[in-house]
Amino acid sequence: MTGSTREAQLLDTFVTLADTLVVGFDTIDLLQILVERCVVLFDATDAGIMLDNGAGELEVIASTSERSHLIGLLQLGAGEGPCVEAYSTGRAVSVSDVEQIADRWPTFAARSTESGYAAVDAVPLRLRDTALGSLNLFREAPGALNPDDASAVQALADVATISILQERAVRQTDVARDQLQRALDSRVIIEQAKGIVSYTRDVDMDDAFKLIRDYSRSNRRRLSDVAAAVVDRSIRL
Structure with a gap:
């Protein structure tokens, strides 16, 4: 570079x-x-x-x-x-x-x-x-x-x-803490979604995350929302 x-x-x-x-x-x-x-x-x-x-x-x-x-x-x-x-x-x-x-x-x-x-x-x-x-x-x-x-x-x-x-x-400190907690909770959902995609597509966890991320970007949806949809099976990657 x-x-x-x-x-x-x-x-x-x-x-x-x-x-x-x-x-x-x-x-x-x-x-x-x-x-x-x-x-x-x-x-x-x-x-x-x-x-x-x-x-x-x-x-x-x-x-x-x-x-x-x-x-x-x-x-x-x-x-x-x-x-x-x-x-x-x-x-x-x-x-x-x-x-x-x-x-x-x-x-x-x-x-x-x-x-x-x-x-x-x-x-x-x-x-x-x-x-x-x-x-x-x-x-x-x-x-x-x-x-x-x-x-x-x-x-x-x-x-x-x-x-x-x-x-x-x-805002109050509790609001910022809630925002951080939502981010941490979202990470749990993302890890679950990675596991599902890894299993269903027979790919490793890194490739599974890339599939989720690519879908999120190409469809202009939040990463955490796409992960939640994968977990509840409303999206199949």
Whole structure:
């Protein structure tokens, strides 16, 4: 990717995120767009996002593949890893080589290696003192983001956080929490729909999600609505 093309894609991503600063945007689709763009922009293998469910517990809300989704779940189950630390501290965490952090996060390091990931960069989704989760980039080759790219990833994460929290400026905190809860509930439905499509079409979970996403975009329907229709069998993909 040339420098000018990459710059154009980065600017387009900021515009896309800014377009969500309206009432009624689809949080799941916003975060899915963000992780997919980050993979392209920052030469990552996969990306994922964890969000606080409102009770101080993180959940995987968006990912570009099943293995990045599972690595996120692993960190939550083990209570360790760069993605969890980025959320809890509100600071970016960079692991340029997972083999070098076995003493710090043994479970995470072992499973990352098994999954083929050699490096991870995690940045917090935060606004001032409020942390919502973390945006995480996984790579199959060792290495870290350069300072300019690290700043760009954090800027994208900040805009996404503002998009999620913007209703707090005009409504009570409970409204924003309800919005996040709806997003988390939608993710459960999407996972169910992926399982159904994977089974009926005899494809893996990543391809099943792509079929659902493609249908959502081509028919201009919300991703969560399409997933619900797949689950209740009113749509057959």
